[in-house]
């Protein structure tokens with residue numbers, strides 16, 4: 157029975173026996189197989205023959221202290237085979253006592269765990285790699301987040317900058333367009349003064365003749381007439397300077413006022429180009445700056461006149477109509493100047509879009525007009541073009557005036 161046990165243990169385990177000094181007295185075949193030494197080479201040697209240089213001597217001290225104290229020692233030990241390879245064994249060293257309780261010899265039972273240890277090490281290595289990878293990833297994510305955040309911040313800054321630039325540009329365009337109409341208006345002043353100047357010249361000549369006759373009554377009449385002529389001249393100047401005054405206070409005013417102003421400024425052009433303008437205006441008040449609406453109307457009338465000329469239209473009609481409902485005022489300017497091509501219709505409000513020769517148009521008129529309608533009046537401007545006719549419709553919200561504002 158005992159023999160069978162012994163055989164079973166010896167077949168499945170690595171067994172060795174040493175005397176009390178650690179000198180090997182027995183080893184089984186399994187020991188030889190794993191260590192690569194023959195029995196001959198091992199018997200009579202100390203166990204240190206398979207000692208691995210990695211193992212600190214403190215471990216051996218612990219082993220000897222334990223077994224000399226007649227206790228069982230258990231550990232997983234790293235060993236060195238004859239061919240220099242490493243093997244791991246789970247080791248149990250049992251001190252065998254004689255009948256008096258003294259240590260007679262030591263039996264060591266081991267089993268091979270090399271594969272498990274290698275797997276364990278490989279696993280640990282992988283785990284470590286994974287952990288490092290993880291840490292790297294975290295670091296990378298952190299870096300990328302920071303980069304993105306910075307990008308975002310600079311983007312916000314850049315967007316703000318672009319907006320500011322854009323506003324600046326619109327401002328410049330606004331004045332560019334106003335300056336363009338300035339030339340037009342100066343020509344108009346000159347024209348409107350020519351006639352009264354001739355009249356004045358004539359009146360003063362008459363005055364000279366009458367003065368010689370001492371006709372006090374006639375002198376008085378001529379004086380009043382001259383004063384009247386000069387008042388008219390001065391009014392013309394007044395109108396134009398008013399138009400260019402940078403009055404920036406919004407107030408309630410009648411749309412008709414802006415229409416009259418626009419027509420009076422374009423008077424010379426309208427007459428010389430033989431354009432008939434009909435105005436059908438209800439009494440509607442809106443909130444904003446009258447000069448700005450005049451500028452829109454001037455732009456629209458000028459566009460119509462340009463088209464009349466370009467398309468050689470003989471009967472030139474412009475109809476201006478003002479209506480309102482509960483919430484909006486509608487200003488419609490319609491011409492029969494030939495219409496707008498469908499392909500251009502969607503571009504006409506873009507800055508610098510023009511179908512005219514560079515000397516005739518900058519393509520800013522409608523862009524500025526739209527800007528004024530939207531920003532200055534909270535409104536909209538739309539275009540319809542069919543049957544060789546074009547209508548621009550401006551829709552402006554009505555805001556009730558209160559008495560203090562006027």
Ligand SMILES: Nc1ncnc2c1ncn2[C@@H]1O[C@H](COP(=O)(O)OP(=O)(O)OP(=O)(O)O)[C@@H](O)[C@H]1O
Pocket residue numbers: 336455459460463491493494495496500504505509510511512516517518519520521522523546
């Ligand atoms: N009443 C209209 N009839 C036909 N085409 C028009 C009319 N109004 C505008 N357009 C077209 O729209 C284009 C853009 O008009 P916009 O007033 O913006 O610029 P422009 O008149 O060409 O130049 P600018 O007004 O700066 O001198 C014109 O070139 C023209 O082709």
Ligand SMILES: [Mg+2]
Pocket residue numbers: 455458459517520521522
């Ligand atoms: Mg124009």
